[in-house]
Amino acid sequence: xxxxxxxxxxxALTISACAPAPSIGAITPPYVDTGxxxxxxxxxxxxSFPYGQHDHITDVNHDYEMMVTTVTNEQYARFLNxxxxxxxxxxxxxxxxxxxxxxxxxxxxxxxPGDPYDGYKHEEEIKPGDKLFVPTEADGVRIMFDGTxxxxxxxxxxxxxxxxxxxxxxxxxxxxxxxxxxxxxxxxAARGTExxxxxxxxxxxxxxxxxxxxxxxxxxxxxxxxFGKLGNTTPVGFxxxxxxxGYETLDSASPYGLYDMAGNVWQWTGDDYPKQHYRHMxxxxxxxxxxxxxxxxxxxxxxxxxxxxxxxxxAR
Amino acid sequence: xxxxxNRLDYLFRSTRGLTxxxxxxxxxxxxxxxxxxxxxxxxxxxxxxxxxxxMKLVEAEREGRIIMLYHxxxxxxxxxxxxxxxxxLPMKRHEQVIINGTMTVGxxxxxxxxxxxxxxxxxxxxxxxxxxxxxxxxxAGILLCAALGPWKxxxxxxxxxxxxxxxxxxxxxxxxxxxxxxxxxLSATFxxxxxxxxxxxxxxxxxxxxxxxxxxxxxxxxxxxxxxIMLTLIAIAITLIVGRWLKFKGILHRIAMPLMxxxxxxxxxxxxxxxxxxxxxxxxxxxxxGVMLAALMFVIYSWDMLIKEGTxxxxxxxxxxxxxxxxxxxIKFGPGWQMVFMNFTVSGVGIFMAVKLxxxxxxxxxxxxxxxxxxxxxxxxxxxxxxxxxxxADLSGLKGKARKWFGWTVIIMSNLAFGSVTVFSMKRLFxxxxxxxxxxxWLMLFTDIGLAMVLVALAVFMIxxxxxxxxxxxxxxxxxxxxxxxxxQAEIEExxxxxxxxxxxxxxxxx
Numbered sequence: 009x010x011x012x013x014x015x016x017x018x019x020a021l022t023i024s025a026c027a028p029a030p031s032i033g034a035i036t037p038p039y040v041d042t043g044x045x046x047x048x049x050x051x052x053x054x055x056s057f058p059y060g061q062h063d064h065i066t067d068v069n070h071d072y073e074m075m076v077t078t079v080t081n082e083q084y085a086r087f088l089n090x091x092x093x094x095x096x097x098x099x100x101x102x103x104x105x106x107x108x109x110x111x112x113x114x115x116x117x118x119x120x121p122g123d124p125y126d127g128y129k130h131e132e133e134i135k136p137g138d139k140l141f142v143p144t145e146a147d148g149v150r151i152m153f154d155g156t157x158x159x160x161x162x163x164x165x166x167x168x169x170x171x172x173x174x175x176x177x178x179x180x181x182x183x184x185x186x187x188x189x190x191x192x193x194x195x196x197a198a199r200g201t202e203x204x205x206x207x208x209x210x211x212x213x214x215x216x217x218x219x220x221x222x223x224x225x226x227x228x229x230x231x232x233x234x235f236g237k238l239g240n241t242t243p244v245g246f247x248x249x250x251x252x253x254g255y256e257t258l259d260s261a262s263p264y265g266l267y268d269m270a271g272n273v274w275q276w277t278g279d280d281y282p283k284q285h286y287r288h289m290x291x292x293x294x295x296x297x298x299x300x301x302x303x304x305x306x307x308x309x310x311x312x313x314x315x316x317x318x319x320x321x322x323a324r
Numbered sequence: 325x326x327x328x329x330n331r332l333d334y335l336f337r338s339t340r341g342l343t344x345x346x347x348x349x350x351x352x353x354x355x356x357x358x359x360x361x362x363x364x365x366x367x368x369x370x371x372x373x374x375x376x377x378x379m380k381l382v383e384a385e386r387e388g389r390i391i392m393l394y395h396x397x398x399x400x401x402x403x404x405x406x407x408x409x410x411x412x413l414p415m416k417r418h419e420q421v422i423i424n425g426t427m428t429v430g431x432x433x434x435x436x437x438x439x440x441x442x443x444x445x446x447x448x449x450x451x452x453x454x455x456x457x458x459x460x461x462x463x464a465g466i467l468l469c470a471a472l473g474p475w476k477x478x479x480x481x482x483x484x485x486x487x488x489x490x491x492x493x494x495x496x497x498x499x500x501x502x503x504x505x506x507x508x509x510l511s512a513t514f515x516x517x518x519x520x521x522x523x524x525x526x527x528x529x530x531x532x533x534x535x536x537x538x539x540x541x542x543x544x545x546x547x548x549x550x551x552x553i554m555l556t557l558i559a560i561a562i563t564l565i566v567g568r569w570l571k572f573k574g575i576l577h578r579i580a581m582p583l584m585x586x587x588x589x590x591x592x593x594x595x596x597x598x599x600x601x602x603x604x605x606x607x608x609x610x611x612x613x614g615v616m617l618a619a620l621m622f623v624i625y626s627w628d629m630l631i632k633e634g635t636x637x638x639x640x641x642x643x644x645x646x647x648x649x650x651x652x653x654x655i656k657f658g659p660g661w662q663m664v665f666m667n668f669t670v671s672g673v674g675i676f677m678a679v680k681l682x683x684x685x686x687x688x689x690x691x692x693x694x695x696x697x698x699x700x701x702x703x704x705x706x707x708x709x710x711x712x713x714x715x716x717a718d719l720s721g722l723k724g725k726a727r728k729w730f731g732w733t734v735i736i737m738s739n740l741a742f743g744s745v746t747v748f749s750m751k752r753l754f755x756x757x758x759x760x761x762x763x764x765x766w767l768m769l770f771t772d773i774g775l776a777m778v779l780v781a782l783a784v785f786m787i788x789x790x791x792x793x794x795x796x797x798x799x800x801x802x803x804x805x806x807x808x809x810x811x812x813q814a815e816i817e818e819x820x821x822x823x824x825x826x827x828x829x830x831x832x833x834x835x
Contacts (some may be wrong), residue, residue, distance in 0.1 A: 062527050128538060130682060148758030205493045211385035226366040237366075238761050263696070273462050283538040295757075298365070301690070302383055308536055309689040316758050 035234055039163045040252055044245025046080045046166065049324070050265045051075040052193070057201040058208030059192060061304045066192060074197045077244035077267050078275060079166075079180060082158035084142070084169035085151045087180050088116055088158040096183065099153060102140050104312050106132060115143035115169060116153075120175050120311075128283035132310055140312060141176030142169075144201040147294035148316035166274045174287040177276040177320035189280030189323035191306070194290050195314035198270070198303040199324075200263030201208040210302045212262035212269040217301060221260040222247055222271030223294045224301055230255045231294075239294040241316075242272055270301040273319035286310060293317035331793055334804040339411040340719055341804065344789055346404045347716060349435060350709075351786055354779070357393055357443075363772060380445045388528040391443045392442035392454070393731055398554065402508075403431040404712055405561045406468060409501060412568045414479060417815050419471040423464050430460025436758060462512055469505045474498040478821075486573040488581035496581035497572075501564055503585050507592040508557045513549035515597055518543050532697040536690055552608075553595035555701060556615075557561065560588055562711050563619050565780055566659040569715055570626045580621035587614025605678075614673065623660040630656055654731025655722065658714040662707045664738055670704045670745045688752055696749040710738050720789065721799060733781040741774025742811040789814045 024300070059066035086149050091097040102117040103110055122136035144153045148279050157166040170179075173186075181187050189197065199209045211217050214236030219227040224240045230252060232239040245267040246252075262269045274289035274296075281288075286308035292301035293319045299305070309318075335341040358364065359373040360381075374381060381389070406427050410420040434457030434800035441450035473479070480493035488496035518526065526543040531551060534540055540548070564584070572580070590611030598604040627650055635641035635651020642647070651657060677685055677696060685693050717730055748767040755763050 061387070063384070108683045109687065130686060131538075132682075132686070147756045150560050205382075207382070207384055215383065236761055236765065238764060281538075284536060286536055289689075296691075299383075299386060307689050310687060313687075313689060317687070323579075 010170070021191055036161065036163045037231055037234055037240065039165070040230075040243050041247070042166065042243045042245040042248060043250065044077055044267055046075070046077045046083060046244050050076050050197070052197045052264050056200060057196045057199065058203060059195060059304075061302075063203075063206075063208045068192060068196055072189075072193055072323050074264070074266055074280075074323050076265060078273060078319045078321045080166050080168050080175075080244055081150045081319050082165040084172065084180060085158040085160045087183060088142070088153075091118070091179070091183055092116070092158070097141060097179070098138075099144065102138050104140050105135070106310050106312055113140050113143050114145045115296075116141045116158075116176070118175070118179055120178070123280050124282065125269045125284050128282050131283050132285055134285050134311060139172055139175035140314075141179055142172045143314060146171060146314070158198065164241075167241045168244055168268070170241065170273055170316045170319050170321065171266075171314045172276075172278050173314045173320070174309075176314075178278070180320070181278075181322035182252040184322070186322040186324040188276055188320060190279050191277045191288055191290065193323055194275065194277050195303055196264055196293070197264055198262050202263060208303075209263075210304075211260075212261040212266070212303065213258070217270070217298045218258075220247070220256060220258045222268075222301055224271040224292060224298050225294065227271070227294075227298075241294060241319075244268055244272075246272075270303065271296070273317055274307050274315075276318065276320040278323075287313075289318060331800070332799050336428065338804050339407050339424070340716075340805045340807065341800070342407050342428060343404055343716055343719070345428075346400050346407070346431070347713075350400050351782060353397060353400075353435070354395070357439075359466055363768075377443075379443045381443070385442075385446070385528075387530050387533075387602040389442040390530065391528060392438045395458070396438045396592065397460065398558070399431040399434045399438075400495075401709070401712070402461065403427050403455050405558065405565060406464065408565045408715065409468065410471075412565065413472065413498060413501060415471040417811055418469065421496070422808040423467045423471060426460055426467060427464035430457050430462075430464055433457030434461060448587060458512075458516075458824065462509065462516075465505060465509045465512070466564050469502060469509065472498060472502040472505060474502045478629055482662040486577070488578040496585065497568070497577070497746060500581050500588065501561075501586050504560050505558055507588055508554070508561075511550060511553045511557060511592060511596065514546060515554070518550065518742065525794055530709065532694045535693060535697060536686075543551045543597040549595045549598035549604075553592055555704060556591055556595070559586070559616055559704065559708055560615060562708050563615075563622060563663070566711060566715055567622050567625075569718070570622075570656060570659070572622055572625050574625065576625045580618040583621075584618035587611045587616075587618060590731075591615060591659065612671075619663050626656070626660045653727070654735055655714050655727055658731055658735050659711045661689075661735060662711055662714075662738070665742070666704065666707050668701055669742050670707070673700060673746060673750070684753070687792070692749075692752055699745045703745060706742065710734050710778070713785075717785065720785075720803075722785075726788075730785060737774045737777035737781070739774075741771045741778065744768075744770035744774065 051071060052068075053070050054069055056065050056067045058064070083224055088097065092099065092119075096117050097118040099116050101112050101114055104113050114275045117138050117140050120134075120139040120223065123134040125131065125133045142151065143149060144151075150161045150167065151169070151171075152161065164295050178188055198212050202209055204215055209215065211221065213221060217224075219229065223229050223231070223239065223246065225239070227239070229239060229246075230243060231242055234240070245262040247257045248267060254298040260270070261267050269291055271292050272294060273291070275287050275291045277290055279288060285312070289309070290305075292298075292305065300307075304306045309315075333341075335345050356373065356377070359369045361370070364370050364373075373379070407424060409422050434454055437450040437453035437457060441447060442452055474494055474496075479495055479498055481487055481489040481495050483493065485493075490496065494771075508526055521543055522528070526541075526547075527542065529547075531548045534544060534548075567577075588611070591608055592611075593608075594604050594607030594611055597607065601607070630653065631641075631646045631649045634652045635645055673696065685696070713734060714731065716725070722730060744767045748764070748771070751760060751763060751767070789800075793800050795801075
């Protein structure tokens with residue numbers, strides 16, 4: 009009897025501890041203005057910097073600019089409308105191919121010229137053809153298409169655009185004569201050139217991380233109250249030292265003034281590595297533990313991949 | 325003073341005492357360093373531990389810290405397995421004493437200075453002492469191989485022995501232990517040679533981070549081969565040990581042991597050839613078949629034995645009675661069950677992944693694949709740990725309700741945790757990222773509950789052993805006396821044998 013009672017209590021505690029968690033699409037958060045202009049750019053001057061976990065001093069022999077924030081839903085919706093009007097993209101069904109699998113998705117799509125193919129073990133061939141840029145009917149999309157026009161969900165308009173494939177990110181940057189940053193450019197923009205005790209910065213703002221610096225798994229930011237531990241995206245430039253509704257943030261810009269270079273969303277980078285063609289992502293996301301927010305950590309996926317935790321920014 | 329001396333004698337001069345110390349060391353490492361990751365970070369425990377213990381954690385050194393932590397735990401587990409081997413396998417008393425002594429000094433030196441180096445600033449004196457500790461563990465391994473010497477006359481079996489043997493009487497089980505130990509020394513050498521390039525062409529990395537990189541250096545491949553084969557050999561060792569504990573014998577034993585020997589050699593060759601051979605994986609798969617079949621023979625034998633023993637007094641037992649008999653002793657049922665469970669959570673997942681790599685897993689982001697890989701070997705390592713606990717619980721004379729509660733808690737809760745981790749790692753097969761929150765919450769909760777309960781069971785067990793150790797005539801005293809008695813008897817036999825040998829030498833000289 010005692011054993012049964014004990015087991016029942018344990019079961020009750022377990023169930024009560026597990027209140028149903030909302031999916032990302034189930035709740036719309038309030039609009040929060042961060043005061044950071046997503047149209048602004050920051051200059052990263054030429055010069056060497058400590059690259060990677062082991063701080064290899066690497067030279068970047070050109071000046072370049074990077075977007076201060078990741079591209080927002082509003083910006084991407086604007087691009088889709090312009091590109092649709094210009095005939096650069098189409099909307100509807102498109103075949104998505106990943107190695108041995110082919111399936112059909114519905115969304116905005118456009119042409120990509122393909123990658124060189126070496127026939128290496130596990131190498132995925134990226135053929136020329138129409139590629140999905142962003143789905144319109146998948147869980148977690150925040151840009152809606154009414155048959156003629158794209159529009160962001162209003163409350164999410166200054167959140168990073170997500171659910172964009174690498175093709176879609178690349179197309180955005182190229183449409184405006186920009187490009188995706190290389191991994192080296194991305195990392196330099198994130199950590200700068202400073203050495204602390206002989207080592208480069210592990211985070212854009214310094215050597216330590218806490219919940220007020222960035223949006224990551226269980227960082228207890230404002231949006232985790234609504235969406236649970238896994239959280240949701242925060243508006244771009246959210247961690248800039250402002251206080252929102254009593255929630256205080258630390259100014260967590262990179263040495264060049266870029267925001268969200270750690271956490272919020274993984275960011276596509278532009279390199280195509282031969283013999284694999286996985287595209288690398290940097291920065292970590294709101295799903296990531298803080299260790300994945302260290303500036304040298306990367307994620308990778310095929311260019312057809314899209315996710316609620318992947319976005320991008322451009323370089324020029 | 326005598327109080328302390330008696331206990332130190334037990335803890336450091338008896339197999340069970342040494343094992344108890346080693347389990348306590350692993351428990352302490354887990355308790356302290358487990359606070360630096362997972363939910364402990366979320367709850368703020370990590371910050372408290374770092375502050376209280378004065379740790380110096382540099383972000384760029386995290387991977388290196390983890391590697392040192394793995395090594396210290398692995399050294400301790402290897403020490404436990406060696407203690408078991410020196411007790412269950414016939415060998416001379418002085419061999420047992422030297423092996424255990426060297427191993428103990430070695431692993432404790434490696435643990436203490438390895439962790440000091442990794443977590444309290446990089447003082448290279450500590451790194452040197454860590455290497456010294458590992459060298460001593462290696463030397464203990466050489467001594468173990470010499471002591472095992474399966475071809476020695478005194479260890480040969482009679483022709484009608486129920487244990488696997490060759491025509492000339494060589495004990496194939498002892499040969500399997502010997503081959504495993506030799507393979508471990510070779511594989512450790514492989515890791516040591518590669519490690520010597522650290523800071524001179526080799527940079528710290530975690531294998532799971534490189535998985536998609538088509539350009540791996542020879543040093544990286546060597547490390548990946550090393551880490552895989554070491555864990556595999558630790559698993560092979562515990563399989564052989566529990567086989568000895570449960571008196572694995574008969575026809576299944578005769579089939580299993582040659583398979584185990586052949587499988588061990590093949591897997592080792594496969595894992596170490598990863599540096600040079602493109603198709604090394606095929607060699608590993610072939611070797612795995614031998615080892616896994618041998619483990620299957622053990623599972624069949626041990627469960628059949630449990631059923632037979634549990635229904636010995638029933639003339640014609642029904643299926644239900646057989647089932648009850650099988651589950652009557654969780655401590656003896658556990659090792660076989662965990663090996664079967666391993667197939668669902670480790671081997672099965674691994675094979676599924678290999679078959680569907682391009683079609684499914686390489687379509688997922690690297691982080692998802694990484695979760696599977698880290699889950700895969702954490703589960704394997706933890707299941708091995710639970711099997712060690714079952715054996716030690718039996719050695720500790722756990723009886724009655726305590727035996728059942730401990731056994732079933734470890735089985736059910738570890739299975740809950742590792743089953744949840746497996747489903748978590750495969751979640752992308754059935755839920756999208758946008759919809760995953762609820763399922764992730766549930767799985768994390770089950771994992772945390774499962775692991776917490778296993779750790780609570782272990783903590784209760786260790787507290788009981790600590791309480792017992794403080795008693796004047798505790799169970800430890802019985803264990804110690806029993807071991808002293810058997811050692812003394814073995815020593816007498818050894819002296820008799822030695823005397824006989826000397827007398828024969830004298831006779832021969834006088835002729």
